[in-house]
Amino acid sequence: MSIERVAIIGLGLLGGSVGLAIAEHLPDVRTTAYDADPAVRRRAAERGLAGTVCETAGEAVTGADLVLFCVPVGAMAQAAAMIAGHLSGDAIVSDVGSSKQSVMEALREALPGRTVIPAHPVAGTEQSGPDAGFASLFRQRWCILTPPSNVDPAAIAELTRFWEALGAKVEIMDAAHHDLVLAVTSHIPHLIAYTIVGTASDLEEVTRSEVIKYSAGGFRDFTRIAASDPTMWRDVFLSNRDAVLEMLGRFNEDLTALQRAIRRGDGEALFDLFTRTRDIRRSIVEQGQDDARPDFGRKDH
Numbered sequence: 001m002s003i004e005r006v007a008i009i010g011l012g013l014l015g016g017s018v019g020l021a022i023a024e025h026l027p028d029v030r031t032t033a034y035d036a037d038p039a040v041r042r043r044a045a046e047r048g049l050a051g052t053v054c055e056t057a058g059e060a061v062t063g064a065d066l067v068l069f070c071v072p073v074g075a076m077a078q079a080a081a082m083i084a085g086h087l088s089g090d091a092i093v094s095d096v097g098s099s100k101q102s103v104m105e106a107l108r109e110a111l112p113g114r115t116v117i118p119a120h121p122v123a124g125t126e127q128s129g130p131d132a133g134f135a136s137l138f139r140q141r142w143c144i145l146t147p148p149s150n151v152d153p154a155a156i157a158e159l160t161r162f163w164e165a166l167g168a169k170v171e172i173m174d175a176a177h178h179d180l181v182l183a184v185t186s187h188i189p190h191l192i193a194y195t196i197v198g199t200a201s202d203l204e205e206v207t208r209s210e211v212i213k214y215s216a217g218g219f220r221d222f223t224r225i226a227a228s229d230p231t232m233w234r235d236v237f238l239s240n241r242d243a244v245l246e247m248l249g250r251f252n253e254d255l256t257a258l259q260r261a262i263r264r265g266d267g268e269a270l271f272d273l274f275t276r277t278r279d280i281r282r283s284i285v286e287q288g289q290d291d292a293r294p295d296f297g298r299k300d301h
């Protein structure tokens with residue numbers, strides 16, 4: 001089977017970017033789409049995020065070879081239930097959610113016996129909604145597939161080719177492992193950003209206005225991340241609870257060790273850590289994964 005029709009459920013940053021990327025890279029593939037919000041459907045049609053924006057989810061998935069859920073992870077189960085009676089027998093069901101174990105369970109429960117291959121394109125911005133998407137979002141970015149062990153390898157190969165056509169690099173991973181890795185590389189960094197910006201906003205008024213006035217690079221970077229969508233991130237933390245709590249435990253221990261080093265005037269401990277962390281940054285830049293590269297095609301750069 002080859003993918004000739006893709007149904008996109010959810011037309012925000014991710015769904016819109018998938019639609020635009022398909023139009024650019026796979027012009028022969030037809031796209032149909034649905035969003036629960038009528039205002040989003042209207043705007044998506046105006047921007048041409050999909051070939052046809054449908055009035056129901058059932059209509060959007062009828063005849064589709066691939067159905068991609070691009071909704072907050074807490075809405076996956078409900079979105080999947082809406083299409084259960086309309087899906088073609090051999091359609092591949094996938095998603096773009098930021099956590100994978102709970103999404104895999106939700107999709108498999110709502111769509112028993114279907115080919116479900118959860119996926120996570122590790123590509124995004126702090127923006128959301130139908131105006132946020134852009135065709136180059138996935139270029140040179142990882143897309144992690146977390147197929148259950150009984151899935152037909154031909155379907156995995158098909159989905160791999162689809163994401164590669166949109167410019168992504170594909171990696172296959174166990175869903176539980178994905179959730180642990182992403183807890184430390186994405187979910188906890190967002191939690192830290194929400195915390196530090198929240199701490200600043202709790203300061204008394206004079207200090208808070210100084211924080212805004214003198215915000216240097218570090219704090220400004222945190223405010224960008226802390227502007228990310230509240231619904232999406234609430235769902236990520238609730239759905240990836242165990243992995244986030246595990247990594248947060250380690251983080252708290254390391255933070256306490258740093259606090260102790262500062263209190264004791266242990267400059268060597270601080271210097272050693274800061275040297276190790278600089279090496280990590282250097283290897284990320286060497287591997288070409290630095291977001292700030294000018295050719296990355298991000299709208300906010």
Ligand SMILES: NC(=O)C1=CN([C@@H]2O[C@H](COP(=O)(O)OP(=O)(O)OC[C@H]3O[C@@H](n4cnc5c(N)ncnc54)[C@H](O)[C@@H]3O)[C@@H](O)[C@H]2O)C=CC1
Pocket residue numbers: 009010011012013014015034035036037040070071072073075078079096097098099121122123124125126127128129130132229232236
């Ligand atoms: N924002 C980011 O940077 C990234 C997000 N993701 C994942 O992608 C998914 C979508 O995120 P965004 O596109 O950023 O969110 P978004 O907020 O821009 O778009 C989500 C859309 O889903 C719609 N929706 C909600 N419930 C629905 C339902 N039951 N049926 C149909 N439509 C429904 C909303 O109306 C909204 O338009 C999330 O699961 C998120 O974890 C993955 C990678 C990056």
Ligand SMILES: O=C(O)C(=O)Cc1ccc(O)cc1
Pocket residue numbers: 097098121122123124125126186225
């Ligand atoms: O904007 C940023 O810095 C991000 O980290 C974007 C992002 C958000 C969620 C994901 O699951 C993947 C990427």
